[in-house]
Amino acid sequence: MNQDISVRFVGSAGDGLVSLGWLFAKIIKKHNLNLVGFRSYQSVIRGGYNEYQLRFSDEKVYSVGEEADIIVLLNKQVASLHLPRVNENAKIVYDQDYVDLDELGYPSDIIEKLPIPMKELAKQVSKLSVIKNIVVFGALGHILGLDTELIKEVLEEQFGYKGKELVEVNFKALDLGIEFAKNNNWEKVSKKLKFEKGKQMVITGNEALALGLLTGGLKYYSGYPMTPATSIIHFLTRYLPKLGIIVKQTEDEIAAAGMAVGASYCGARAATGTSGGGFALMTEIVGMASIQEVPLVIINSMRAGPSTGMATKTEQADLFQAYGASQGDFPKIIIAPNDIEDAFNVGIESLELAEKYQMVVIVLMDLYLSEGIATVRKLNLKYKTKRYGILDKVDDDYLRYKITESGISPRTLPGTPKGMHFTGSSERNEKGFSIASTLAGLPETLPIRNAMVEKRARKLKQVAKEIPEPIFEGDKDADITLVSWGSTLNIVREARINLEEEGIKANHLHIKYILPFQKEKVKEILENAKEVLIIEQNFSGQMQRYICMQTAFDIKHHLRRYDGELIVPSQIVEKVKEIVKND
Amino acid sequence: MTERKYKADDYKSDFRPTWCPGCGNFAQWRAIRAALAELEIPPENVVLASGIGCSSHMPNFLNVYGMQTVHGRGIPVATGVRLANPKLTVLVYGGDGDIYGIGGNHFLHACRRNVDIITIVSNNFIYGLTTGQASPTSPVGTLTKTTPRGSIENPLNPVSLAISAGATFVARGFSGDAKHLQYIFKEAIQHRGFAFVDVFSPCITFNKNQTFDFFRARIYKIEETEHDKEDFHAALDLANQRFVRDHLPIGIFYQIENKTTYEERDFALNQGYIPAHEELGLSDEQIEIITKEFY
Ligand SMILES: Cc1ncc(C[n+]2csc(CCOP(=O)(O)OP(=O)(O)O)c2C)c(N)n1
Ligand code: SF4
Numbered sequence: 001m002n003q004d005i006s007v008r009f010v011g012s013a014g015d016g017l018v019s020l021g022w023l024f025a026k027i028i029k030k031h032n033l034n035l036v037g038f039r040s041y042q043s044v045i046r047g048g049y050n051e052y053q054l055r056f057s058d059e060k061v062y063s064v065g066e067e068a069d070i071i072v073l074l075n076k077q078v079a080s081l082h083l084p085r086v087n088e089n090a091k092i093v094y095d096q097d098y099v100d101l102d103e104l105g106y107p108s109d110i111i112e113k114l115p116i117p118m119k120e121l122a123k124q125v126s127k128l129s130v131i132k133n134i135v136v137f138g139a140l141g142h143i144l145g146l147d148t149e150l151i152k153e154v155l156e157e158q159f160g161y162k163g164k165e166l167v168e169v170n171f172k173a174l175d176l177g178i179e180f181a182k183n184n185n186w187e188k189v190s191k192k193l194k195f196e197k198g199k200q201m202v203i204t205g206n207e208a209l210a211l212g213l214l215t216g217g218l219k220y221y222s223g224y225p226m227t228p229a230t231s232i233i234h235f236l237t238r239y240l241p242k243l244g245i246i247v248k249q250t251e252d253e254i255a256a257a258g259m260a261v262g263a264s265y266c267g268a269r270a271a272t273g274t275s276g277g278g279f280a281l282m283t284e285i286v287g288m289a290s291i292q293e294v295p296l297v298i299i300n301s302m303r304a305g306p307s308t309g310m311a312t313k314t315e316q317a318d319l320f321q322a323y324g325a326s327q328g329d330f331p332k333i334i335i336a337p338n339d340i341e342d343a344f345n346v347g348i349e350s351l352e353l354a355e356k357y358q359m360v361v362i363v364l365m366d367l368y369l370s371e372g373i374a375t376v377r378k379l380n381l382k383y384k385t386k387r388y389g390i391l392d393k394v395d396d397d398y399l400r401y402k403i404t405e406s407g408i409s410p411r412t413l414p415g416t417p418k419g420m421h422f423t424g425s426s427e428r429n430e431k432g433f434s435i436a437s438t439l440a441g442l443p444e445t446l447p448i449r450n451a452m453v454e455k456r457a458r459k460l461k462q463v464a465k466e467i468p469e470p471i472f473e474g475d476k477d478a479d480i481t482l483v484s485w486g487s488t489l490n491i492v493r494e495a496r497i498n499l500e501e502e503g504i505k506a507n508h509l510h511i512k513y514i515l516p517f518q519k520e521k522v523k524e525i526l527e528n529a530k531e532v533l534i535i536e537q538n539f540s541g542q543m544q545r546y547i548c549m550q551t552a553f554d555i556k557h558h559l560r561r562y563d564g565e566l567i568v569p570s571q572i573v574e575k576v577k578e579i580v581k582n583d
Numbered sequence: 584m585t586e587r588k589y590k591a592d593d594y595k596s597d598f599r600p601t602w603c604p605g606c607g608n609f610a611q612w613r614a615i616r617a618a619l620a621e622l623e624i625p626p627e628n629v630v631l632a633s634g635i636g637c638s639s640h641m642p643n644f645l646n647v648y649g650m651q652t653v654h655g656r657g658i659p660v661a662t663g664v665r666l667a668n669p670k671l672t673v674l675v676y677g678g679d680g681d682i683y684g685i686g687g688n689h690f691l692h693a694c695r696r697n698v699d700i701i702t703i704v705s706n707n708f709i710y711g712l713t714t715g716q717a718s719p720t721s722p723v724g725t726l727t728k729t730t731p732r733g734s735i736e737n738p739l740n741p742v743s744l745a746i747s748a749g750a751t752f753v754a755r756g757f758s759g760d761a762k763h764l765q766y767i768f769k770e771a772i773q774h775r776g777f778a779f780v781d782v783f784s785p786c787i788t789f790n791k792n793q794t795f796d797f798f799r800a801r802i803y804k805i806e807e808t809e810h811d812k813e814d815f816h817a818a819l820d821l822a823n824q825r826f827v828r829d830h831l832p833i834g835i836f837y838q839i840e841n842k843t844t845y846e847e848r849d850f851a852l853n854q855g856y857i858p859a860h861e862e863l864g865l866s867d868e869q870i871e872i873i874t875k876e877f878y
Contacts, residue, residue, distance in 0.1 A: 201878060202877060203877045211873070214873070216863075219859065220663065220858055222663070238873075239872060239873045240850055240851060241850040242869060242872050243869060244858065245851055245856075245858055245861075246666045251688050251689065251692040252688060254656060254689075255662075255689055257659075258656045259659045259662050259666070261652075262665075263666060263859070265630075265650065265664060266664050267859040267860070268667035268858040269863065285653065381870045382865075382867075383864065385864055386863075414628070414629075414648040415627055415670065415671060417625070418627070419627060421648070421649075422649045425652060425653050426651060431597075433596075433598045433643055434598075437601050438601045
């Protein structure tokens with residue numbers, strides 16, 4: 001395994017852990033390192049026990065890792081709660097004026113204690129309590145061997161707009177931290193990372209998705225606040241006047257989806273975002289937009305359910321909710337992005353597919369992907385999208401719901417002369433008129449009904465032709481095939497690499513497109529596998545059952561986690577060893 | 584008199600209405616078309632969104648951009664239409680079950696939001712399409728299939744509700760007087776801001792109480808009285824007079840023009856953006872602004 005370092009900040013909601021993690025990520029990023037970060041927290045505004053783990057390297061980083069090289073304890077209460085999570089060889093940074101590690105029972109023989117009077121030092125330069133975090137950054141900078149000038153550049157960029165004075169305070173606090181670590185002979189970490197001044201971004205999954213949507217031509221976004229989707233609307237609203245788009249907080253999720261359909265019907269590329277509970281409310285609109293053939297992108301960022309479940313915990317358990325959303329038999333597209341960079345790509349792709357095929361596209365994010373952060377180097381923000389299937393002039397024989405080979409019919413937008421038509425949630429003929437009331441069941445309407453059902457279904461076949469094959473990595477003749485979907489791609493990748501280092505050959509099939517599903521390819525890979533292990537963040541094995549339904553292949557082994565926390569590579573490695581050993 | 588640009592029939596689709604002969608919806612169908620013709624609004628610039636119900640079949644029968652949504656959701660869909668393209672004339676049409684019942688939440692918020700759309704409710708005091716059940720406007724004691732012992736819920740007063748909730752144009756019409764309806768619809772369409780019209784519209788098949796004769800015996804026109812439609816309290820008083828009894832005012836209860844609309848307040852729309860027409864993707868300048876926080 002390459003050299004990487006994990007730092008874990010442990011605090012309460014009031015410790016400003018979000019901005020602290022963000023700032024630390026920016027410092028790391030400035031050194032041109034790659035980083036992945038995730039905050040584990042609870043649904044309380046103050047108090048609680050929060051961990052922000054950040055892992056970085058000069059090579060690719062796949063997950064936030066498990067063991068921490070450095071643990072920073074920000075207050076006494078969390079210090080005691082953190083005890084069971086402490087690992088061997090961790091350097092523990094804490095404020096000895098408030099925390100006594102021995103009294104709390106920390107295992108002195110396997111850890112390295114690094115006491116620092118962070119509060120006291122911070123008081124020397126400022127009354128602001130958060131300045132203690134900067135003191136800590138100084139001390140960490142010293143043991144990580146970071147470049148003080150680069151750290152200062154970050155502080156300047158972050159606080160410069162608040163005035164020179166605050167920047168100076170931050171510089172002083174940083175220097176105090178560095179001095180303290182030096183004077184107390186804090187040993188540097190043994191792992192050496194190469195760094196230089198870097199220019200990549202650090203971003204959350206939701207923000208990457210939002211940037212992707214904007215790049216893909218988003219003009220209308222509506223939503224009703226629900227964790228973990230809310231940060232999408234926060235981000236979009238921030239820049240709304242500069243973007244010339246509509247961002248609308250609605251009275252409920254039904255309105256959010258309904259308004260997005262209205263906007264999209266007029267030609268504004270539109271999306272709405274929520275979590276499972278809100279998605280449940282949007283369900284009727286999924287079917288409506290699908291029969292109306294109005295493009296619509298719905299983001300469902302999954303969290304632990306059912307119902308309110310655990311609002312701040314991650315899960316991949318809405319697969320069947322998405323698959324079965326809305327009554328009747330009709331096609332929809334479901335995409336589960338792989339990672340933060342991919343969320344950007346899916347932002348573009350979802351809007352383009354929705355418009356091109358006049359379909360509903362459901363994007364299955366989850367809390368880990370939505371809220372996790374990572375450095376990214378290649379977001380193609382200059383990508384130029386184009387319009388699909390919209391007529392600006394109309395011939396006399398225009399039929400809005402014309403039966404075509406591809407299933408895609410021509411479309412006019414309101415404002416287009418002679419393009420008037422009826423768009424209904426009822427079954428219709430090619431003109432759009434309802435065949436559901438007085439015409440229902442007449443001999444002449446039966447074939448029309450069939451033709452419409454089949455026309456809509458054909459579109460999904462077309463989509464299947466244009467989406468890429470599933471990701472399949474590793475040696476074809478491996479001892480075991482790992483299967484994953486959505487946000488866990490990189491976690492499972494890390495496990496596979498670790499297995500290889502231990503001499504166990506594994507390969508990895510990852511599913512991003514749930515509908516249309518690449519069943520031939522998936523089946524072929526699974527049938528050629530020696531053993532198959534599927535890894536999912538849910539209780540009942542939703543993807544496992546879905547694959548069985550699509551391919552009739554019943555996967556034998558599974559690893560499922562549903563306590564709300566992330567699956568970690570070592571769990572996968574352990575499980576694989578169990579399976580391979582028994583063979 | 585100069586020739587009008589459009590005739591009422593220009594707004595008529597090839598699909599003949601499927602309502603029971605004699606249904607109150609016919610008069611509204613005629614009045615909507617006549618009002619649009621009178622205002623010379625090109626059919627391609629009109630979007631009419633409905634929900635589900637007998638009344639909600641309306642857009643089938645109109646030669647405009649017509650949209651039937653799902654039950655109760657005409658208002659949010661129409662709101663999206665209007666915000667994406669404020670050049671359009673956007674109407675919502677539905678029944679009392681559709682807009683006051685299942686869509687009640689949207690109605691309330693549309694009133695306070697003041698988006699420039701027109702909501703017309705065909706109020707027949709019953710659920711027509713589902714063959715006669717109690718609706719939010721059915722008076723106490725009404726016998727329906729779901730209230731065989733008489734309805735025990737107090738009815739909603741939609742006109743009073745709309746005024747209280749902040750609608751800037753609130754009116755009531757009667758399907759027995761198409762000319763008057765045309766006048767109200769015309770005023771509603773011309774109004775700047777959210778306009779709401781409740782229409783007494785008898786269901787001749789399932790409602791034997793609120794019939795044409797029932798209304799004819801009770802209605803009077805607000806325009807023929809001293810009522811000041813700009814007076815909020817007077818409007819509320821008028822709306823709160825004993826409902827569905829002896830005297831039933833029709834006409835414009837309330838109208839104010841000096842309240843800013845949602846469109847005028849929206850930070851993109853008030854700069855002149857038309858989201859549906861803007862170029863797709865991001866300019867270099869926009870990229871710089873929105874990604875700065877990630878560097
Ligand atoms: C979600 C949902 N629930 C119930 C129905 C069944 N439904 C169709 S129309 C209707 C009520 C119609 O009454 P109203 O809105 O007053 O319109 P009217 O038919 O009287 O014009 C109902 C309950 C439906 N279509 N969708
Ligand atoms: S059932 Fe009533 S509301 Fe429906 S069409 Fe017939 S008369 Fe009109």
